[in-house]
Amino acid sequence: MSATLALSSAGRRTPDMLRAIALPITLLVAWQLWAMTLPDDTRAPSPASVVAAFVRLCASGNLPISLAQSFGRVLVGFAIGLVLGVSLGTLMGASRAVRRNIEPIIESFRPIAPMAVLPIAILWFGTGTPAGLSIVGYAAFFPMLLSTAQGVSRTDRNLVQAARTMGVSRFRILAKVIVPAALPSILLGARLGMGVAWTAIIAAELAVGAKSGGGSSGGIGQMMFIFYSYSIDMNGIVVCMIVVGVVALFIDRLFRIAERHLIPWRQ
Amino acid sequence: MQRSIEIDSPLPVSPGNPARPTLAAKVAGYPAVLSGLVTLRSFAVFIAIWWAAAAWTHSPLQLPTPLSVLTALKSLAIDGEMLDNALTSFTRLAISMGIAVVVAVPLGFLMGLSERANAYIDPMVEVLRPISGIAWIPLALFIFGVGDVLPVFIMTYVACFPLLLNTIAGVRGTDRRLLAAARTMGVPQSRIVRHVVMPGALPTIMVGLRLAFAGAWSAIIAAELIGSPSGLGFAIEWYRQLLMSPKVFAYIIAIGAVGYSCDVALQALQRTLTPWARGTELA
Amino acid sequence: MSDTMTRPKLRLDHVTKEFAAPRTGLRTVAVSDVSLEIQAGDFVCIVGPSGCGKTTVMNMIAGLDKPSSGTIEIDGAPITGPGADRGVMFQDYALFPWLTVRDNIGFGLRNGTPGRGMAANDVEERISKHIELVRLGGAETKYPHQISGGMRQRVALARLLANGPDVLLMDEPLGALDAQTRLILQAELLRIWGETAPREERKTAVFITHDIAEAVFLSDSVVVMSSHPGRIRAVLPIDLPRPRDEHVRAHPRFAQLSEEIWELIRDEAYRAIA
Known part of the structure; x- marks a missing residue:
């Protein structure tokens, strides 16, 4: 998809790399310069002190531990959402009757954001890990369900019929025709689901921290909350934000690579 | 730089799926009345299961009965508290969406039309995009404090990305043949943008708007829950702390209802603004 | 041996297929009262204008669709569903x-x-x-x-x-190809089907096409169908010698048979584009 309306292609003389980093570098420098005008005891973050905070948090082990906690929750919660979403989605996609009956319920839950069910999760499971898992599972469930259902229901009917004319059993058709046909959709759903799951766990940890006076939940989200309300460490918060972003990017890239390897029949 | 444009996502934009105008129309060969009855039956079954579960667990704190939730819903509706909170959230949402449109759409046109602008701005966008709106909450709490600005900031941030990316995609996706046709007719550049690129990009932008809304609506709950003394997100958490479960459930229903209505309204807007684009929308 | 002589490989007996339109429930007759016998080892082409129910007939033989009335038998046994004894090659x-x-x-x-x-x-x-x-x-x-x-x-x-x-069912398998490739693959198809083999070793083939020359080139007999509702207009034996190659197209009999088939469907073809 190249630009159809290249009004200006004269900027070719500036190397691409330079253009790419120009704006981020300018902003970083401006931020640093601004921070240096502030008094020494300022709490305002600056790029230099963010780097220092990053080193400090890594060395103390706090950051790796919190990251592992959050990531572990996302994996488990995502797995729950994946199993439920794919199995129910396959049913919905394969059977109109199931779809007709379940869809109204699904559609009414969909506009309810994961964070809105957090209070219920806390009522049910307390402020520990299970509450976080259920929120992550809930968040990942919908993209998984909907893209699986869509992938399955859009399976080329001819392929199913072709398999039937070769005497392939129903179960094998499901495993050998419908699932592979729906795989691109399922993987897309997994990528989107993992993305929202990561956002959801941060939100959940943050909110659990904020609303239960710290609690004992742990994780990056709670770490951010502690920096906010106890140690008032804005540099630490910025470190956490960057880590959240890097992990999100990492997840996205990982799934894209997986898609390329698992779907070699697509150009 | 590889960039993902969510436009090819077959996914739920979220509340309400654009590819499904009505349940009945989708399930081909199924009369609308009957489909309505099935929907009713599904809800009846759902409520029956809920009721049975509530009776069985017998723990009104964790799972209030549908009746008590309905009672709570009624009282919250009558004394106007729910409406106040819903209006507060909705106003914040509307302001955020407005700001996001004003910022992201022109920027998207700029980046879509000019290779150079894109080369400079795009990396910055790609750096910020993975940082979810939620992750900005603690920092934004420092900067803006607890109040109205925080949710608006978070939602604007969240809404900007889908709008921006879809605008760029829409502008770039404008049919080359239409552009060529306009050029051969001697139409000046500015008019091409106004009369060819804009209508061409509009359907994609509208999809971006719905994605933006979905993200913003999801983020407002978190933002209000953590950093605001009012709004729907605040209310559910407030009643959770008071252990008034029926009201928690009532507010969750309200969140779903407002989210759903907004999406229906956006779909209507989409159909009005881009009536020619039906069927090509995301989903 | 005598049994195979008397009993056809495939037998369609007064087969009718109706479809109910979704939503409205209106019934349309896709195939009406089709009776046909196909002998083992025959290559049979079904030609007709679009909408004449060719594909429906094939789907019913394949067992993917059930007739609304009438019976379809293979080797004297009724067809109840798809099976690997009838292989299908789909249009796409x-x-x-x-x-x-x-x-x-x-x-x-x-x-x-x-x-x-x-x-x-x-x-x-x-x-x-x-x-x-x-x-x-x-x-x-x-x-x-x-x-x-x-x-x-x-x-x-x-x-x-x-x-x-045993039975090859092919639904316009060459339809999507360009004209030259088509000609080459027609000859190849006959080779693979077993044209040079003795008759007993050949498969039974049912081939759907709307290309008259293709039908004449390939078949032992051509079934001409007409539409609204889909029914059989005529069954023409193709008495061109086998094995066939490109030269058969120049045969006077080839032109004659093509003309005969065209006569049968011309009016309808004109009506379809009018």
Whole structure:
């Protein structure tokens, strides 16, 4: 998809790399310069002190531990959402009757954001890990369900019929025709689901921290909350934000690579 | 730089799926009345299961009965508290969406039309995009404090990305043949943008708007829950702390209802603004 | 032996198929009162304007659709559902996009009834044999989207044959190809079907097309259908000598038969575009 309306292609003389980093570098420098005008005891973050905070948090082990906690929750919660979403989605996609009956319920839950069910999760499971898992599972469930259902229901009917004319059993058709046909959709759903799951766990940890006076939940989200309300460490918060972003990017890239390897029949 | 444009996502934009105008129309060969009855039956079954579960667990704190939730819903509706909170959230949402449109759409046109602008701005966008709106909450709490600005900031941030990316995609996706046709007719550049690129990009932008809304609506709950003394997100958490479960459930229903209505309204807007684009929308 | 002489391979007896339109529930008759007997080893083409129910007839023989009334028998036994004794080649080939050429050809052998009871080695050998048969050696590890239309068609043909069906059902298998490729593949199809083999060794083939010359070139007999509702106008035996090659197209009888078929469907064809 190249630009159809290249009004200006004269900027070719500036190397691409330079253009790419120009704006981020300018902003970083401006931020640093601004921070240096502030008094020494300022709490305002600056790029230099963010780097220092990053080193400090890594060395103390706090950051790796919190990251592992959050990531572990996302994996488990995502797995729950994946199993439920794919199995129910396959049913919905394969059977109109199931779809007709379940869809109204699904559609009414969909506009309810994961964070809105957090209070219920806390009522049910307390402020520990299970509450976080259920929120992550809930968040990942919908993209998984909907893209699986869509992938399955859009399976080329001819392929199913072709398999039937070769005497392939129903179960094998499901495993050998419908699932592979729906795989691109399922993987897309997994990528989107993992993305929202990561956002959801941060939100959940943050909110659990904020609303239960710290609690004992742990994780990056709670770490951010502690920096906010106890140690008032804005540099630490910025470190956490960057880590959240890097992990999100990492997840996205990982799934894209997986898609390329698992779907070699697509150009 | 590889960039993902969510436009090819077959996914739920979220509340309400654009590819499904009505349940009945989708399930081909199924009369609308009957489909309505099935929907009713599904809800009846759902409520029956809920009721049975509530009776069985017998723990009104964790799972209030549908009746008590309905009672709570009624009282919250009558004394106007729910409406106040819903209006507060909705106003914040509307302001955020407005700001996001004003910022992201022109920027998207700029980046879509000019290779150079894109080369400079795009990396910055790609750096910020993975940082979810939620992750900005603690920092934004420092900067803006607890109040109205925080949710608006978070939602604007969240809404900007889908709008921006879809605008760029829409502008770039404008049919080359239409552009060529306009050029051969001697139409000046500015008019091409106004009369060819804009209508061409509009359907994609509208999809971006719905994605933006979905993200913003999801983020407002978190933002209000953590950093605001009012709004729907605040209310559910407030009643959770008071252990008034029926009201928690009532507010969750309200969140779903407002989210759903907004999406229906956006779909209507989409159909009005881009009536020619039906069927090509995301989903 | 006498039994096969008297009993046709396929028998359609007063077959009617109605479809109920979704939503409105209006019933339309796709195929009306079709009776037809196809002998073992025959190559039969069904021609007719679009909407004459050709594909419906084929789907019913395949067992993918059930007749609303009437019966369809294979070797005297009623058809109740799809089975590997009747192989189908679909209009768009229905190749599995996620399988390579080789895996596509082997799909039925590995997953369906045709490969049941066969040793894995024999299955692979059979697949290789059919890859050679349709001259696809070297393209085995390619995916369908990486090969040309003509090659895809041959993959579909190899898959069809590898399953060893008694009856070949082909729904406009050459429809999507350009004219030259079509001519080449028509001749190749006859070779693979077994034109040079003795009659008893040939498969029974039902081939749907709207191309009259193609039908005449391939068949032992041509079934001409008309539409609204779909019914049989005529069955014409094609008495051109076999084996056939390009020269048969220059045969006066070829033109004569083509003309005869065109006479039968001309009015309807004109009406369709009017």
